[in-house]
Amino acid sequence: MYFLMVCKHHDGVADQRDALRPAHRAHVASGGNGLARVLVGSAVTPDDGVTSLGNFGILEAASEADARAFAETDPFARAGLVSDITITRLADTFQAHRIEAMTP
Template identity: 60%
Template sequence: MYFLMRCLHHAEQDAARDTHRPAHRSWVQSGGDGTATVLIGSALLDENGASIGNFGILEAADLAQARAFAEGDPFNRAGIVASIELTPLPETFQAHRIADPMTLRR
């Protein structure tokens, strides 16, 4: 199953994001130690270009696995994330059009 993951961050978290970004990127690359596959993701910005969160398109067995991935992210564990939103994508989602997934498939 595919999910849109949207994580909004608490305000003024730039320094904390900088500190935890290497661990966050490792988490994404590992798929949360195999919990999910991250096809694509990026920072979310406000209208002034300030970072307010992150998003990703995940492939996971079910909603529980997608949530485990999101909740296990170092950004979340460090208290940076204010809210996590997971939205199932339709079966017609064309994941094959994303040529270079962020997580290596096993």
């Protein structure tokens, strides 16, 4: 199944986010130790295209619980930078084959 993950971050956490970015990227690369496969993801920004408001990802996971566990075990979330996590299932007709996945 495929899910849209949206993680909103608290204001004023840029320095913490920068410090945790390598651990966050390792989490993404491992799929949270196999909880999910990340097809695509990025920071979410306002019009300046630089200031991070949070991040999103399109995940392949066995269940919504696994997708949520992936989000909740991300270093950004574990460190308290994340104010809200939304997991939404995508339609069965989602064309994942059109995306080159970020993780194997």
